[in-house]
Amino acid sequence: MxxxxxxxxxxxxxxxxxxxxxxxxxxxxxxxxxxxAKTGTGDWQLTYVRPDRKDAVRTSRIEGYCSHTSVRAGETIAFHLSTTPASNVTIDLYRMGYYQGLGGRHVKTIGPIAVKPQVIPERGVNRLRECRWPVTAEFTVPGDFVSGVYLGKLSCDVHRYQSYVVFIVRxxxxxxxxxxxxxxxxxxxxxxxxxxxxxxxxxxxxxxxxxxxxxxxxxxxxxxxxxxxxxxxxxxxxxxxxxxxxxxxxxxxxxxxxxxxxxxxxxxxxxxxxxxxxxxxxxxxxxxxxxxxxxxxxxxxxxxxxxxxxxxxxxxxxxxxxxxxxxxxxxxxxxxxxxxxxxxxxxxxxxxxxxxxxxxxxxxxxxxxxxxxxxxxxxxxxxxxxxxxxxxxxxxxxxxxxxxxxxxxxxxxxxxxxxxxxxxxxxxxxxxxxxxxxxxxxxxxxxxxxxxxxxxxxxxxxxxxxxxxxxxxxxxxxxxxxxxxxxxxxxxxxxxxxxxxxx
Structure with a gap:
């Protein structure tokens, strides 16, 4: 630029x-x-998290990212996921807030969806790493979703480990x-x-x-x-x-x-x-x-x-x-x-x-x-x-x-x-x-x-x-x-x- x-x-x-x-x-x-005032839950929290090594930042057993940082009602967001080994994955979406002190409200379950291991990209020019993982699932935001930060809790059926994706509804x-x-x-x-x-x-x-x-x-x-x-x-x-x-x-x-x-x-x-x-x-x-x-x-x-x-x-x-x-x-x-x-x-x-x-x-x-x-x-x-x-x-x-x-x-x-x-x-x-x-x-x-x-x-x-x-x-x-x-x-x-x- x-x-x-x-x-x-x-x-x-x-x-x-x-x-x-x-x-x-x-x-x-x-x-x-x-x-x-709607019913909240503490189940938005991850229970079982396992990094690849004790000091690692990555959990390759289940991980993913979103196509957009924020979306509005009526727009579609894509989830790009990877698992090791291949597994069916459930995405539970939670809106974060107060909710009787529980911190979140469950708003949607997506899946189970078949997910495979994906390639970790090599570093490109200027150390840039860009994943080109396929779209695992797409979600069109309903009109009644209130603006907020939404966590997608990712859970596999072949092991117990979990992680998140995160996006904002504006x-x-x-x-x-x-x-x-x-x-x-x-x-x-x-x-x-x-x-x-x-x-x-x-x-x-x-x-x-x-x-x-x-x-x-x-x-x-x-x-x-x-x-x-x-x-x-x-x-x-x-x-x-x-x-x-x-x-x-x-x-x-x-x-x-x-x-x-x-x-x-x-x-x-x-x-x-x-x-x-x-x-x-x-x-x-x-x-x-x-x-x-x-x-x-x-x-x-x-x-x-x-x-x-x-x-x-x-x-x-x-x-x-x-x-x-x-x-x-x-x-x-x-x-x-x-x-x-x-x-x-x-x-x-x-x-x-x-x-x-x-x-x-x-x-x-x-x-x-x-x-x-x-x-x-x-x-x-x-x-x-x-x-x-x-x-x-x-x-x-x-x-x-x-x-x-x-x-x-x-x-x-x-x-x-x-x-x-x-x-x-x-x-x-x-x-x-x-x-x-x-x-x-x-x-x-x-x-x-x-x-x-x-x-x-x-x-x-x-x-x-x-x-x-x-x-x-x-x-x-x-x-x-x-x-x-x-x-x-x-x-x-x-x-x-x-x-x-x-x-």
Missing amino acids: ARRDLLKSSAVIGAAAAFPRASAAATKGGMIAAEN DDRPADLLFQCSDNTWQAYNKWPESDSLYDTDPPNKALNGTTRVSFDRPYGRYPQVVDQALSFGSGEFLCWEFPLCYWLESQGYDVSYISNHDTHAGGERLTRGRVFLSVGHDEYWTLQMFQNVKSAIAGGMSAAFLSGNSACFAAPLVASTDGRPDRVFHRAGRFGNLTDLEKLQMGPFDLDGLDLPNESSIIGARTVTPFNGSGDWTVAPGMANHWLFAGTGMKAGESIPGLVGWEFHGDPAKIAGLEVVATDTTINSAEKTATFTATVYPGPKGNWVFNASTIFWSMGLSQPPGLVPPISHYGRPHGPDARVQRITSNFLGKCGVQSTPA
Whole structure:
């Protein structure tokens, strides 16, 4: 892709009139609350998982991937599966949410379907691995499927082992909250089948290089960092960092609609229908179109909450697969805000070096700083105890929520009119190097607001759903659900005009 194409901004997104005036949760009678009143089940969880080796990321006995990251009602998604040995496979689809505290609802069984072992592709140019597995099954999304994250639990009849496929069902309705899954980052860290993430490379390239390519045409292997989550086989990072927010929002009856990074990339009505945009968990890899679309949406009146860390750090253009299907391959093409002198020693070179890439702090309120990672306490900044964000929390200046900052975060706050640093403290990484995290909030131009929680671990303070494995990062760990984190989150959403409607 040419540089001029990478730098094209998307079309200007709609004016403030495009955003709903009243809370959609109230006007729609609590769609999400009604969905979560349906019978839930804990059977969405994998019971028997067996990697090929103890330290392997792959489970070749049963694995698969989807043809699309997100689909809408009426569209068809294809599943590409492989088993060893050949087996009949059943796909049980579950929508993830609260559901009486069980975390999921069974919505469909597909199969049994005959599945055979499939070839593991050789590495191509730039280490790219693209599976060309045949379509095992296709599924047309019914019109009554509520937007959400859907897991397909894969079960074989010749052995007991299981894994997942994952996809998002989006919709087109006006919604209070747009929950953006960080699926580009899921794929960037995906090592399947062995050492094939965006962080794996060939000498003399640096680990953070601009050469390695990754494809969505492969299964998600077990997640490789800071948490040993067996349920990450096939589910990306959703169950690691994003599910606790999903679970909490739906327990509170917030009106939430789900999208992928690719939907943010597409822009238009996929964004302007939302009142508050949510960047969730580990949201590191954005396209330039994503950046411009979110920036334009904030300028048009949409609020945003970056309940995440390391967000919009690397510019990663989506390009077609080698057989021409759009948006299936990406690489690390540049650093938002450009490389610092210290970062140049650790990473690059990139395609977009030398170009004036926008700084992520211009929309987030702060940015990823070096060292990138560490752990720390989320501490109320001096003079901020009476801020509306902390109303009802009882927090005082200097009071901390222990272990909530990690393992990546934001610092170096932007010079935006009205921006306030609401929390700050020192982080320490495994080499005892320190950095300063800053959580921020600033007003948008049309009565909207932008909050930067400045930690991947924010959702850990909201809920602990079934199957969650708490992380331990850089000798620090979050403590789990905390009424203060819940109240800060609901205070921000309320400031944006968004109310919950519990069942």
